[in-house]
Amino acid sequence: MASSPLGRPTRGTTGTNRLRRIDRWIAASAAFRRAADPLVVDLGYGASGVTAFELAARLRPVRPDAEVRGLELDPERVATAEAQLAEVRAGRTPFPADLRVSFGRGGFEVPLPGGRTASVIRAMNVLRQYDESDVPDAWRTMASRLAPSGVLVEGTCDEIGRIASWVDVDATGAPLRFTISLRLSELEHPGIVAERLPKALIHRNVPGERVHALLVDLDREWDRAAALSTFGATQRFLATVAALRAQGWPVEGGRARWRLGELTVPWAAVAPAD
Template structure:
């Protein structure tokens, strides 16, 4: 990704496929563990970046975050003018759409949350850090970029939380537990920064192996349901020293969040 030119749209048009309720898992996290940032924001501005061919995810995001803060403002940003034209009739107080990319054309305003889902997955790995940095420069001081990926109907989802000042701080995994074979099945939906790092010698590979091992050890709990087995799995990881950042209230949702340091790519690999 080249340095931005003044007024230039930064990014490329993605496939744009989406479905209603596809991003419910990350939205639930934004309205939960990440909600304090929105509550405390001087300007409750949130961006759905690269929302795709349908504006439904931006509409849903506005609805879900309105519960956290009634005056939230969601702006859907898409690089394809045709997609923005389709979304325009859905505008209402607190929800609007405009053409743009990672440069975030917001007339100088700084969003507290930028959700970019299934966007950078379609870029090259070496384009991820510049894209993160470009968005970070435009966030509010306590702002957060959420860069994630999910499957077509949102049953498997992962995301990296990137702070405006801290850089990447955590990796979250959220799964539909029913019918899951093993936790590492989510590997194909890792964010672009990690998806090619799921190989021996990399931290994220160790992490997914540890999840699988704990899941296997707790197979006797299957008779009590997949949720009980998952709760025991995450508790075991925490006991082993993995920096689990959330609580059992989140685990019950099929979710686990760990500190970025435990999964970040190794230098030079």
């Protein structure tokens, strides 16, 4: 464990329900559901501990033994979150008083008590200010604190949680898959996710790169499916994703996930060209 937390402080904007799409993804993941120790880390939770409380509340119906550990670099943010936790324990919030949440100081080294490892580490909006070249080392450092079957979920979302994308990384630090998640109602074009791509991809949205080709095809098929808008945005998105799969894009999952505005492909399908 490092003598001081690894990483740079973030702006730390924290919004209620901002990370609901990622929470849902984690709750459905095999890494969490099958974990011997369902410890989930909320790394870089920001100026408020609310995202850790929300995550724990959403995981609890799936695994009542789930536990969330929130980590931040700034000791003042840890103190704020612990004060909020005291309010939860006192029954003065909408969250269950016995919610299994704790907070501590930490960064990419992900310090955990008792030598425990995490089933999932969620690191959303923490690499935005880094260089793309910093990403592999950050992934490996965080992933080293995972259980062997654990997963790191690293990505970016907008301030109100309607547009998000992330990469699943295994315990060796190798990226596994890439997911976009969009609120479909009032969506003009799914390619808007380009503004919220993970650091490993955001500068790769240019001709000749795979992620650019995916977003171009996604928008094109969305436009082609415009007639289905009469039946709602969900039906339009279902048709869009089905068309992508028919073209040969290796889209994972099925209609149950697509209905949520999610699209997942193996990392190899969008990996940078060099």
